[in-house]
Amino acid sequence: MNTAWYGHLKFKSTPIFLAILASWGVAFLEYCLQVPANRLGSDVMSVTQLKVIQEVLSIGTFALFAWLAFKERPTLNQYVAFALIVVAAYLAAKR
Template sequence: MPTILLLIFSNMFMTTAWYWHLKGGPQVAESRPIVMVILVSWGLAFVEYCFAVPANRIGFAAGWSAGQLKVVQEAIALVVFGAFMVFVLGEPLHWRHFAAFACLMGAVGFLFVGR
């Protein structure tokens, strides 16, 4: 459970690092100086690493493989991004988002089956 919680926090920071500057539409995004965007994003990514690295170490020590850790991280990333997309960027969810999530959950299932 600590691995999952740390990965959730990690993904919240990384999603914000990658996409915060798009809020407000193309004109607003383009008006932000790219150097400032990069520096703010680096700061957020640093915090992300402070959660991701321990999450992976704890999960690996608990017996998860690197592949399992990565696929779980991607599944969490999709959920976190979906929420960010809707609540921060104001974009709607479509059936494609749910289908992609279902495929990723299948990948998680395949990596954990028989374990």
């Protein structure tokens, strides 16, 4: 979803309706993976656990995306925030 939500910022001269259509296309492909993954995962994890894991993956891929696409390296505060999110995921997943 990072590409769908933020990728268009690299192409600000593109008309907004094309940016929206491209974002929807990318999001559709990601949903085609996420929905079946949640269905499979819900057999062994709670909805809360699935969501927290999804957030960790989303934040992690966003940090990589921001670095590669926009040359924004994470700051120390952001690394600490990411670590706290990982701790939250661990606590949510712990049975």
